[in-house]
Amino acid sequence: xxxxxxxxxxxxxxxxxxxxxxxxxxxxxxxxxxxxxxxxxxxxxxxxxxxxxxxxxxxxxxxxxxxxxxxxxxxxxxxxxxxxxxxxxxxxxxxxxxxxxxxxxxxxxxxxxxxxxxxxxxxxxxxxxxxxxxxxxxxxxxxxxxxxxxxxxxxxxxxxxxxxxxxxxxxxxxxxxxxxxxxxxxxxxxxxxxxxxxxxxxxxxxxxxxxxxxxxxxxxxxxxxxxxxxxxxxxxxxxxxxxxxxxxxxxxxxxxxxxxxxxxxxxxxxxxxxxxxxxxxxxxxxxxxxxxxxxxxxxxxxxxxxxxxxxxxxxxxxxxxxxxxxxxxxxxxxxxxxxxxxxxxxxxxxxxxxxxxxxxxxxxxxxxxxxxxxxxxxxxxxxxxxxxxxxxxxxxxxxxxxxxxxxxxxxxxxxxxxxxxxxxxxxxxxxxxxxxxxxxxx
Amino acid sequence: xxxxxxxxxxxxxxxxxxxxxxxxxxxxxxxxxxxxxxxxxxxxxxxxxxxxxxxxxxxxxxxxxxxxxxxxxxxxxxxxxxxxxxxxxxxxxxxxxxxxxxxxxxxxxxxxxxxxxxxxxxxxxxxxxxxxxxxxxxxxxxxxxxxxxxxxxxxxxxxxxxxxxxxxxxxxxxxxxxxxxxxxxxxxxxxxxxxxxxxxxxxxxxxxxxxxxxxxxxxxxxxxxxxxxxxxxxxxxxxxxxxxxxxxxxxxxxxxxxxxxxxxxxxxxxxxxxxxxxxxxxxxxxxxxxxxxxxxxxxxxxxxxxxxxxxxxxxxxxxxxxxxxxxxxxxxxxxxxxxxxxxxxxxxxxxxxxxxxxxxxxxxxxxxxxxxxxxxxxxxxxxxxxxxxxxx
Numbered sequence: 001x002x003x004x005x006x007x008x009x010x011x012x013x014x015x016x017x018x019x020x021x022x023x024x025x026x027x028x029x030x031x032x033x034x035x036x037x038x039x040x041x042x043x044x045x046x047x048x049x050x051x052x053x054x055x056x057x058x059x060x061x062x063x064x065x066x067x068x069x070x071x072x073x074x075x076x077x078x079x080x081x082x083x084x085x086x087x088x089x090x091x092x093x094x095x096x097x098x099x100x101x102x103x104x105x106x107x108x109x110x111x112x113x114x115x116x117x118x119x120x121x122x123x124x125x126x127x128x129x130x131x132x133x134x135x136x137x138x139x140x141x142x143x144x145x146x147x148x149x150x151x152x153x154x155x156x157x158x159x160x161x162x163x164x165x166x167x168x169x170x171x172x173x174x175x176x177x178x179x180x181x182x183x184x185x186x187x188x189x190x191x192x193x194x195x196x197x198x199x200x201x202x203x204x205x206x207x208x209x210x211x212x213x214x215x216x217x218x219x220x221x222x223x224x225x226x227x228x229x230x231x232x233x234x235x236x237x238x239x240x241x242x243x244x245x246x247x248x249x250x251x252x253x254x255x256x257x258x259x260x261x262x263x264x265x266x267x268x269x270x271x272x273x274x275x276x277x278x279x280x281x282x283x284x285x286x287x288x289x290x291x292x293x294x295x296x297x298x299x300x301x302x303x304x305x306x307x308x309x310x311x312x313x314x315x316x317x318x319x320x321x322x323x324x325x326x327x328x329x330x331x332x333x334x335x336x337x338x339x340x341x342x343x344x345x346x347x348x349x350x351x352x353x354x355x356x357x358x359x360x361x362x363x364x365x366x367x368x369x370x371x372x373x374x375x376x377x378x379x380x381x382x383x384x385x386x387x388x389x390x391x392x393x394x395x396x397x398x399x400x401x402x403x404x405x406x407x408x409x410x411x412x413x414x415x416x417x418x419x420x421x422x423x424x425x426x427x428x429x430x431x432x433x434x435x436x437x438x439x440x441x442x
Numbered sequence: 443x444x445x446x447x448x449x450x451x452x453x454x455x456x457x458x459x460x461x462x463x464x465x466x467x468x469x470x471x472x473x474x475x476x477x478x479x480x481x482x483x484x485x486x487x488x489x490x491x492x493x494x495x496x497x498x499x500x501x502x503x504x505x506x507x508x509x510x511x512x513x514x515x516x517x518x519x520x521x522x523x524x525x526x527x528x529x530x531x532x533x534x535x536x537x538x539x540x541x542x543x544x545x546x547x548x549x550x551x552x553x554x555x556x557x558x559x560x561x562x563x564x565x566x567x568x569x570x571x572x573x574x575x576x577x578x579x580x581x582x583x584x585x586x587x588x589x590x591x592x593x594x595x596x597x598x599x600x601x602x603x604x605x606x607x608x609x610x611x612x613x614x615x616x617x618x619x620x621x622x623x624x625x626x627x628x629x630x631x632x633x634x635x636x637x638x639x640x641x642x643x644x645x646x647x648x649x650x651x652x653x654x655x656x657x658x659x660x661x662x663x664x665x666x667x668x669x670x671x672x673x674x675x676x677x678x679x680x681x682x683x684x685x686x687x688x689x690x691x692x693x694x695x696x697x698x699x700x701x702x703x704x705x706x707x708x709x710x711x712x713x714x715x716x717x718x719x720x721x722x723x724x725x726x727x728x729x730x731x732x733x734x735x736x737x738x739x740x741x742x743x744x745x746x747x748x749x750x751x752x753x754x755x756x757x758x759x760x761x762x763x764x765x766x767x768x769x770x771x772x773x774x775x776x777x778x779x780x781x782x783x784x785x786x787x788x789x790x791x792x793x794x795x796x797x798x799x800x801x802x803x804x805x806x807x808x809x810x811x812x813x814x815x816x817x818x819x820x821x822x823x824x825x826x827x828x829x830x831x832x833x834x
Contacts, residue, residue, distance in 0.1 A: 358787045359785050360785065361784045402828075402832075442827060
């Protein structure tokens with residue numbers, strides 16, 4: 001595909017001759033790609049610890065791209081393709097170069113939301129291409145939520161049968177496999193998010209008895225709240241469900257959500273209130289939330305998967321596993337939150353300043369570019385725990401008709417911030433490169 | 443299937459009756475767009491005075507047709523008598539900040555028709571680029587377009603737009619904005635723009651059109667002669683906004699002119715001087731004109747049938763402006779609350795929808811002078827990759 005990126009798009013293939021008397025330029029005939037590790041990783045999946053470093057030398061007649069693992073070779077290939085340019089006569093040129101490159105942060109992600117609006121496969125795949133052009137390496141797939149459940153589950157087909165917007169607005173197992181493989185070939189991890197116990201309205205359509213029935217006084221109102229944390233059937237369901245998820249999605253991590261749990265329904269439910277008393281939680285529903293989350297963390301751990309959670313799970317003091325990753329998303333005082341999370345010894349991923357769904361007029365890429373993730377009070381060790389960040393495109397106002405121009409090239413600013421060195425901050429220089437990069441992506 | 447509704451007799455024909463069609467003409471500000479649509483058992487009738495009304499009715503009819511789960515097309519019994527509140531319902535596209543390929547313009551015209559817009563305000567040239575291929579002054583686009591081969595509108599492109607629009611009942615009003623917003627005119631028309639001075643020397647940069655040279659008015663006459671022929675609509679938009687006086691002020695010849703004319707230090711008078719001559723030229727070509735509000739604000743003497751385009755956005759300001767413009771007896775066009783290029787998060791359509799164009803202090807006679815409005819999609823951050831989802 002890189003051959004096509006570099007040479008295939010030549011719109012005006014005028015095989016013009018260079019002007020007479022122009023010096024003959026040396027020709028580059030080959031790019032040799034050398035992957036040094038005994039197991040280059042071509043048949044495996046990228047992971048947090050993958051090596052993405054590469055060394056690229058472009059000199060007369062042969063260019064050499066060296067990387068430890070195939071993931072680094074992919075990054076180097078992307079860079080090489082960006083170095084190749086066309087002159088006015090249709091010749092392809094590349095400058096003599098020597099590049100030694102590696103990412104600053106290991107987790108560089110994009111979040112897409114396919115629940116608020118269904119996203120057709122084509123949109124997701126196009127987005128994976130765009131991510132590769134910007135060296136992003138994590139696709140955080142916020143696949144289900146309140147509004148719809150498009151994920152076709154093998155064990156629980158009713159979830160999408162009843163919960164998707166319609167029978168054709170779903171992701172079949174084949175679709176999911178396609179996304180995972182397409183991503184893998186680009187060195188991109190796919191981390192699915194099955195957000196519970198809140199954000200689960202659509203789950204209740206296909207799984208009766210999963211969500212908490214809300215009450216008004218002694219009467220059920222007919223509406224439902226978060227996942228019911230007090231019934232055994234909930235955990236039986238989750239055990240089976242996450243067994244499937246763990247086998248369908250090969251990444252070492254699953255995102256479990258845990259954000260914005262509205263306690264009012266739990267508070268209204270007499271059984272839940274009874275349970276709170278028995279457990280000695282008093283009226284602190286955060287404790288009930290933590291009780292629930294901890295059991296889910298255990299379930300998912302038992303499948304040998306690591307977990308990512310939104311910051312509330314940490315804020316409400318659930319007991320996390322040592323390798324649980326906390327995603328910081330609330331915009332207020334996020335630097336302070338990063339200090340707390342890393343101070344408690346957990347890895348953190350930063351999303352708060354990069355909610356790209358919040359569009360505004362003008363060159364807002366600049367404010368995304370200017371974020372310095374390590375600008376928070378903390379020790380060296382703490383700062384090492386910030387493993388990266390994610391640009392989020394929540395789907396309330398986004399679907400296939402506007403996703404690509406809304407997300408790109410604004411997300412490119414985040415991509416550079418997460419890959420490049422801390423001192424690459426000049427906005428004017430970034431502007432020049434961003435404008436050509438945008439045209440290249442088109 | 444079991445419980446199918448029993449559909450009535452299928453209707454196979456929509457009969458369209460037009461009293462005075464005018465199919466070969468162009469739509470105008472006075473075109474009648476009213477129509478009547480009657481759908482009853484066994485017959486569907488669309489009647490209108492003109493073809494333009496029939497087009498609007500056809501659009502409505504197409505929106506009434508539904509399809510059930512079995513694929514059957516159906517339509518409810520309906521009786522509609524419809525006509526527009528405002529006769530000028532426009533959309534502005536800016537093809538200077540970013541070139542828009544023909545297909546983007548034509549697609550926009552389609553969507554305009556779906557929404558019963560009837561004026562395409564083509565802000566075709568501006569500071570950054572001059573994509574309009576002029577037959578009189580080919581150098582303008584040759585030197586002023588982003589790319590003279592690929593980023594221009596040829597005469598046939600322009601004709602294609604005008605005809606595509608006409609078939610949808612949409613008027614094309616071109617805007618050749620002067621004397622400001624003309625930097626791209628300079629390379630192809632040496633001597634047209636004012637050379638700016640620093641200390642006593644020309645700085646190498648240029649400002650608005652030079653209002654003191656006869657050559658300027660010769661140029662303007664020839665250009666607008668061509669524009670008047672190419673664009674069939676009665677109206678041309680002449681711009682006249684955001685004229686920066688700094689360059690004029692710095693130029694000694696202009697300062698001398700100001701003294702001669704007794705304008706003192708009031709450069710608005712110089713702007714007026716230019717605009718008045720421009721309006722005279724365009725009038726003599728048999729065209730009407732629309733100008734941005736500054737022309738009115740700066741007290742330029744304009745003809746009584748001038749249309750003033752209100753665009754400055756501060757809430758109190760634009761309502762006050764509408765009152766002032768109409769009180770002075772001029773027709774007004776409202777865009778100020780409808781700058782759709784100024785995107786923001788969420789359902790910002792609601793703010794645009796809530797605007798009540800006649801919500802300003804004035805007599806009924808004043809309010810009658812409001813001929814409509816325009817949604818504007820300025821091009822600083824817009825090109826073919828994001829125009830459609832941003833605008834609609």
